[in-house]
Amino acid sequence: MPELCVGERQWAVPGGSNLLDALNEAGLNVPYSCRAGSCHACLVRCLDGMPIDAKPEALAADKREQGWRLACQCAVVSDLRVALFDPRSDGLPAAVIGLDWFGDVLRLRLRSERPLRYQAGQHVLLWLGAVARPYSLASLPGEDDYLEFHIDCQRPGAFCDQARGLQVGDELRLGEFRGGALHYELDWLDRPLWLLAAGTGLAPLWGILREALRQGHQGEIQVMHVAREHYLAEALQALAGKQVSVELVASEDFEAALAGLRLASRQTVALVCGAPNSVERFARRLFIAGVPRGQVFADVFVEPA
Incomplete structure (x- = not known):
């Protein structure tokens, strides 16, 4: 059986095991939302060896060249050493500058550590502690000096439960900006x-x-x-x-x-x-x-x- 290694931990897994399942069954708590290669919450970086990737087009070419893969789309077929995405080092800091509640909808405004380029309609992965969820941007690049998100907190959820406790000045981390299907031509x-x-x-x-x-x-x-x-x-x-x-x-x-x-x-x-x-x-x-x-x-x- 192939061996999977993360940091100092090393263990055998059945050949063909889904990488996300193998990591979480070992107690590593890799976040995920969709399991379809869309949310990008389960990013891992391959340091030695490569899994079989069922959806290589889901990541940009430069990301793949750096060894990044979506764990939910990968099968472990040989020995593999990976590093988990760490929002503290791999994510971009962003401070909460606005919190407005409209019933169960939270309008969250963030200011990133550095200016960012994006297009109206894109979405980005938000990390709140160890919880990650993708959200669409409601802000207008070049006009708004903040990133705006509309979060439906009607039902309980790992991200929403923590979002209810946010205060101005708190820090989140930004993951990958992605272009969705919505845009203006x-x-x-x-x-x-x-x-x-x-x-x-x-x-x-x-x-x-x-x-x-x-x-x-x-x-x-x-x-x-x-x-x-x-x-x-x-x-x-x-x-x-x-x-x-x-x-x-x-x-x-x-x-x-x-x-x-x-x-x-x-x-x-x-x-x-x-x-x-x-x-x-x-x-x-x-x-x-x-x-x-x-x-x-x-x-x-x-x-x-």
Whole structure:
């Protein structure tokens, strides 16, 4: 059987063992959320030997060259020595500068130790102690001097439970910035734009909405937010006008609101974000409405595994 080594610990594992499972069964408590290669919470660095990687495209080429792998996607087939991602040395410090509660939604604002380059709609891995979760950025690069996140704390969870105790001045660590499916393209300047969000799926679309306006978007922009708590209602309404229309929908009125979506142009681009069930409902209605599949971009918030 191949031997797995972390620091001074060394033990045998059955050939073909999933690396994440092998590490956690040994009590090393490697965090994870999705087990699908999306959240990047289970990063490890291969120091000697290489596992079989089922999803090499999930990491950037420079990361892979440095030996980083996603443990959830790797099988141990030969002797392997790895180092676990350590947010204290591998993460970037970021201080809490703002905490605002809107019901169960926390608007968290951080200031990183150094300026960062990112695009509206991207997401980043947040480390709070030993707990890691990916969250979409709601801030607008080049305009906001902070990183903003919208965290739904309605249900108990390792990250949310700790987030409830955060205070201004506390420190988190930032992991990898990643480009999700949501973004704004200059090619869309003259096209109708639909931004459809459920719950805190509004976070990346809030940044993208402001990016579109900053770029001088000429087409109509329709924003729909389906939620129990319309936590950005005032800010959204402040942008509403001749070009931007805002529809705030109660969760129980979701289907009726979807039925009201009418396509005025086949050039419409739709950006969708939220929990899997909500995104599926949006996508189904967009298909019925006639929005071409290639003009629908969706980001799904996956629940922790």
